[in-house]
Amino acid sequence: MNSQVKILAIESSCDDTSAAILVDGKILSNEVAGQEVHERYGGVVPELASRAHQQHIVPVVQAALNQAGIGVEDLSAIAYTQGPGLMGSLLVGGSFAKGLSIAQKIPLIGVHHMDAHVMAHFIDDPKPEFPFLCLVVSGGHTQLVRMDSPASMEIIGATRDDAAGEAFDKSAKLLGLPYPGGPLIDRYAKDGNPEKFQFSTSRMPGFDFSFSGLKTSILYFVQEQQSKNPQFVEENRNDLCASIQETIVSYLLKNLEAAALTLGIQHIGIAGGVSANSQLRERLQSLADTKRWKAYIPRFEYCTDNAAMIAISAYYKFKNGEFGKLDEKPFAR
Ligand code: KG4
Numbered sequence: 120m121n122s123q124v125k126i127l128a129i130e131s132s133c134d135d136t137s138a139a140i141l142v143d144g145k146i147l148s149n150e151v152a153g154q155e156v157h158e159r160y161g162g163v164v165p166e167l168a169s170r171a172h173q174q175h176i177v178p179v180v181q182a183a184l185n186q187a188g189i190g191v192e193d194l195s196a197i198a199y200t201q202g203p204g205l206m207g208s209l210l211v212g213g214s215f216a217k218g219l220s221i222a223q224k225i226p227l228i229g230v231h232h233m234d235a236h237v238m239a240h241f242i243d244d245p246k247p248e249f250p251f252l253c254l255v256v257s258g259g260h261t262q263l264v265r266m267d268s269p270a271s272m273e274i275i276g277a278t279r280d281d282a283a284g285e286a287f288d289k290s291a292k293l294l295g296l297p298y299p300g301g302p303l304i305d306r307y308a309k310d311g312n313p314e315k316f317q318f319s320t321s322r323m324p325g326f327d328f329s330f331s332g333l334k335t336s337i338l339y340f341v342q343e344q345q346s347k348n349p350q351f352v353e354e355n356r357n358d359l360c361a362s363i364q365e366t367i368v369s370y371l372l373k374n375l376e377a378a379a380l381t382l383g384i385q386h387i388g389i390a391g392g393v394s395a396n397s398q399l400r401e402r403l404q405s406l407a408d409t410k411r412w413k414a415y416i417p418r419f420e421y422c423t424d425n426a427a428m429i430a431i432s433a434y435y436k437f438k439n440g441e442f443g444k445l446d447e448k449p450f451a452r
């Protein structure tokens with residue numbers, strides 16, 4: 120009898136179709152198909168996203184199986200992102216997983232997308248020690264999560280309006296950059312002066328965040344400057360990107376540091392798409408070095424949406440006997 124745990128995981132919550140294979144806690148493959156179709160619209164178009172998932176899902180799953188040298192008949196379970204996310208996108212991955220669960224007579228494991236971003240820290244070694252405080256920053260969420268075990272996560276702070284990724288993407292749009300603008304801001308910021316422009320952020324109660332004021336402050340500033348000099352954005356693109364990035368990263372880390380100090384937590388990390396940001400990664404490490412804390416930064420490919428994080432979350436659930444049901448519906452949030 121083969122006693123290895125072999126999980127196929129699928130992630131399709133937004134605009135990336137991803138499939139991964141995990142064997143006994145190790146990721147053997149993690150295939151991702153992105154969707155360039157949204158670039159010209161300045162954001163993800165839900166209808167186009169679900170259509171592209173339909174097109175990508177079978178080849179992506181096949182590629183993940185081939186890469187790992189595993190056949191569907193070898194699988195112990197099938198995991199998928201149960202939400203939150205775009206409904207049409209979630210339905211493609213969810214229905215595929217349920218179909219495979221019926222066909223192969225294997226258990227189904229539904230995974231919460233945001234929990235999975237935190238669980239990405241448990242793919243590689245060293246794994247975080249508990250209590251672990253993780254700043255989860257993506258295109259749809261901004262949360263400070265306290266984790267006391269893989270089964271115990273508590274949101275101790277969250278955004279009241281836009282997510283950090285949205286703040287990057289909307290700022291980029293104001294500078295005329297295509298979607299998703301976060302990685303482009305990161306790139307241009309490398310040649311810019313982060314002190315050149317100052318933008319305001321709002322202090323929120325507790326460990327909450329708010330990004331809507333920042334967006335307005337950038338909008339008004341850019342409009343005013345452009346009215347005096349129509350070339351303002353082109354001439355100052357690198358400095359604008361560096362200053363916007365500096366504002367967002369400092370704001371995020373200030374809150375993380377305050378929460379860690381208040382709760383007495385010395386193991387801190389970042390997760391989600393925005394944790395791919397080079398400045399955020401560097402600054403988290405130097406914060407930890409200064410305080411003699413331990414920083415955990417996921418490998419680049421495990422920051423943005425990926426099925427490896429769904430697979431590792433499912434592995435812990437599998438060991439706990441936590442399985443899903445064929446009639447379960449997507450998590451709304
Ligand atoms: O986690 P993710 O891939 O998808 C969601 O669950 O939303 O996060 C996507 C977000 C986008 O807003 C994107 O602009 C941002 O992550 N992002 C970045 C960088 N790479 C991705 N933001 C800033 N700097 C980056 N290098």
Ligand code: ZN
Binds near residue numbers: 424
């Ligand atoms: Zn995500």
